[in-house]
Amino acid sequence: GENVEQHPSTLSVQEGDSAVIKCTYSDSASNYFPWYKQELGKRPQLIIDIRSNVGEKKDQRIAVTLNKTAKHFSLHITETQPEDSAVYFCAASIGAAGNKLTFGGGTRVLVKP
Amino acid sequence: GAVVSQHPSWVICKSGTSVKIECRSLDFQATTMFWYRQFPKQSLMLMATSNEGSKATYEQGVEKDKFLINHASLTLSTLTVTSAHPEDSSFYICSAQRESYEQYFGPGTRLTVT
Numbered sequence: 001g002e003n004v005e006q007h008p009s010t011l012s013v014q015e016g017d018s019a020v021i022k023c024t025y026s027d028s029a030s031n032y033f034p035w036y037k038q039e040l041g042k043r044p045q046l047i048i049d050i051r052s053n054v055g056e057k058k059d060q061r062i063a064v065t066l067n068k069t070a071k072h073f074s075l076h077i078t079e080t081q082p083e084d085s086a087v088y089f090c091a092a093s094i095g096a097a098g099n100k101l102t103f104g105g106g107t108r109v110l111v112k113p
Numbered sequence: 114g115a116v117v118s119q120h121p122s123w124v125i126c127k128s129g130t131s132v133k134i135e136c137r138s139l140d141f142q143a144t145t146m147f148w149y150r151q152f153p154k155q156s157l158m159l160m161a162t163s164n165e166g167s168k169a170t171y172e173q174g175v176e177k178d179k180f181l182i183n184h185a186s187l188t189l190s191t192l193t194v195t196s197a198h199p200e201d202s203s204f205y206i207c208s209a210q211r212e213s214y215e216q217y218f219g220p221g222t223r224l225t226v227t
Contacts, residue, residue, distance in 0.1 A: 032214045034214075034215070034216070036218075042220065042221075043117075043206065043218040043219060043220045043221055044157065044206070044218045045218070046215060046216070046217065049214070049215065051214070089156060089157065093214070100147060100159055100162055101147075101159070101216060102159075103156045103157050103159075104156065105155075105156050106155070106156050
């Protein structure tokens, strides 16, 4: 089955700096890659996703890049703010409706004011 | 849009009793819902995939007779933890799949078995 690895497990950045989280996946058939943000005690929230037919997607301060050949994808957060502090999870899935997500281990991001 | 609710948000039960957790998609229809378990400071572990009108598909190592899943309608899936034991204490989260890909999560249910 699919295996997703996520690095780093913790990331501390100064407010205003950029943060980058990287994930690799094992199954070349995976074609959907979402990123979730989870604050302490709360639900994971979908913040951005990318499908395998594009290489990059951006939404304000958040961007995701995908390298299908190398089987890795990354989350980039620019101009970080204290409210960006949370745990971020990457995931991968194969196919369309009804296909399960395989999650990475998570990255705990701390933005220091 | 894409709101998923979960009830109860927390529950404490005695060992040996059963607990039912409900997951509802409030503003969209979800033919597929998923149930996850999350331990403190860990990632989400998929327990089962719930399809409306059919039997759930369980992940390897998850006991289907212990974790009963019912997906009776396009907006409701339930997870029943039967004969709960302290080791079943955890954070249980459901998600509902909208359209082709996106999954939206419920707020989770914290189960404590005493």
